[in-house]
Amino acid sequence: MNRSMIHAANTMSQLQQRLDLISHNVANVNTVGYKKREATFSEMLYQQFDNQFDERFENNRLTPMGIRQGVGAKIGATKLLLTQGAxxxxxxxxxxxxxxxxxxxxxxxxxxxxxxxxxxxxxxxxxxxxxxxxxxxxxxxxxxxxxxxxxxxxxxxxxxxxxxxxxxxxxxxxxxxxxxxxxxxxxxxxxxxxxxxxxxxxxxxxxxxxxxxxxxxxxxxxxxxxxxxxxxxxQSNVDLSKEMSEMMLTQRAYQFNSRSISMSDQMMGLVNSIRS
Structure with a gap:
C-alpha cells in the first residue's frame, strides 16, 4: 500500500466522524435549547525527506527545506458552541x-x-x-x-x-x-x-x-x-443552511479521497503488470 492510499484511508475515517457530527446537528435543528458542535481538523504525523542539504542553493525558497509527506488529517477537537438561540x-x-x-x-x-x-x-x-x-x-x-x-x-x-x-x-x-x-x-x-x-x-x-x-x-x-x-x-442554535453547506463540502472531500484510493490501486495494478 503506497502513501497516497494510507493518506486517503486515514482521512476518510475522520471525515465520516465529521459527517456524523453534522448529521446530529441537523437532526436537532428543532430541538429546544440544543447546542451544536463543530469539528476542527489537524494534521497527523508527517515524515520529512531532505533532498537538499546545502541551504546556499535555496536562498529564495519560501517553503520548508526538504519534502514533507503526511499520513492524512484527523479531527483535532470538537467544540461545543453555547451561542444564544432564537x-x-x-x-x-x-x-x-x-x-x-x-x-x-x-x-x-x-x-x-x-x-x-x-x-x-x-x-x-x-x-x-x-x-x-x-x-x-x-x-x-x-x-x-x-x-x-x-x-x-x-x-x-x-x-x-x-x-x-x-x-x-x-x-x-x-x-x-x-x-x-x-x-x-x-x-x-x-x-x-x-x-x-x-x-x-x-x-x-x-x-x-x-x-x-x-x-x-x-x-x-x-x-x-x-x-x-x-x-x-x-430554539436550537443550529444554522441549517450552514450545516448543509458543511455536509456537502465534507461529502465532496470524502469522494476525493475515495477517488484517490481508486487511482492508487490502478497505478499499482499497472506497475504489477509490467513484465521485464
Missing amino acids: IQQTERPLDVAFSKAGMFFQVLVEQNGQQAVKYTRSGNFQLTPVGQNDVMLVSDNGYPILDANGNSIVFSREATDITITASGEIVAQSANGIPQTFELGLVQVNRPQLLVASGGNLFELPPNQNAEEIVNELIGVRRQEAGIQQGALE
Whole structure:
C-alpha cells in the first residue's frame, strides 16, 4: 500500500466522524435549547525527506527545506458552541428560556439505580402527579427539575397562576391563597468544552473533575444574571443552511479521497503488470 492510499484511508475515517457530527446537528435543528458542535481538523504525523542539504542553493525558497509527506488529517477537537438561540414566544406558563448564553437548569437523572445531577438548556417544563395531592415540576423527558437547594420542586395539585421571574423564582398560588415559592437551580458554565453530552439534550460533568472549575451555581445576588423569560422557549442554535453547506463540502472531500484510493490501486495494478 503506497502513501497516497494510507493518506486517503486515514482521512476518510475522520471525515465520516465529521459527517456524523453534522448529521446530529441537523437532526436537532428543532430541538429546544440544543447546542451544536463543530469539528476542527489537524494534521497527523508527517515524515520529512531532505533532498537538499546545502541551504546556499535555496536562498529564495519560501517553503520548508526538504519534502514533507503526511499520513492524512484527523479531527483535532470538537467544540461545543453555547451561542444564544432564537427566542420563540409560546405564552405557556411552564415554558421558560434563557436570554443569556452559558446558563443551565439543574436536572436530577436516575440511571442504573444511581442519581446524578445533569444540566440542560431545554425549558419546556411539565407537571407530573406525585401522590394524590401534589405535582412535581419535570423536564420534557420526565426528569425532576431541581431547586437552588438540590431538591425536587413539588406544588399542590390545586396550585394555579404559576409565575416565573427573571431570576428564576417560581410562585404558585394555591387554593387557600397562600403562595408556594421556589427558586430554580441555575448554574453558569465557565468551561463548556469540559461538559460531557449524556443524551436527551443533557450534559454532565466529567469524572474526577472539580465541579467548581466548570460550573458556578447562581445564588444570592448572582441570580439576577439569569435573564429568564417566561412563556418562551430558546430554539436550537443550529444554522441549517450552514450545516448543509458543511455536509456537502465534507461529502465532496470524502469522494476525493475515495477517488484517490481508486487511482492508487490502478497505478499499482499497472506497475504489477509490467513484465521485464
